[in-house]
Amino acid sequence: MTIIDISMPIQTDMPVYKNRDEKRPGIQVVRDFGSGSVYESRLSIDMHTGTHIDAPLHMIEGGGDLTVYPKERWVSPCTVLDFTHIKDGITKEDLIKKEILNGEFVLLKTQNSFEEDFNTDFIYLEKTGAEYLLETGIIGVGIDSLGIERSQPGHETHKTLLGNSIMILEGLRLKEVVEGKYILIAAPLNIPGVEASPVRAFLMDRGFIKL
């Protein structure tokens, strides 16, 4: 069995959206063996830190929290699509050339996976791409940038996907992953009422689990 970890490590000097300091996670040691008999630490974190899931409430007033996604979606058949040749937004024209199956999760591998720092010109999913993915009947879409879109003031990509309960997974690391079919495992923390959550995401061979 091969497991490929596609999550970002959570650490204080990690890349954060638009390099904003207030988005940096805080990790604080609360107790240690110098002062007591145990070691304990505290994490303060923006829900959109590193590899994370967005729920409809993130972009739609009155939208659902993470519980809109059925738990079956935490373990999904998945196709990784290689778009490392794309320089800007991924459009319908780009996606139409690939095989995309109804009921699957799609991960978009781009040049973002090869950059260690946050790049304001990151590769993103353009709105026609989101509309096309909706037509294909996928259950979720992931990308290797901290946001799935930029330069679209109406947030059409988020709204098209989240408005139809298509799960968005952001902040993936796909450098080591080749285009193909996998099982994706990505589950949020169980925090009712929130619009997003960090996840540990990994890919496995299709042969290991029958879905």
Ligand SMILES: [Zn+2]
């Ligand atoms: Zn997000």
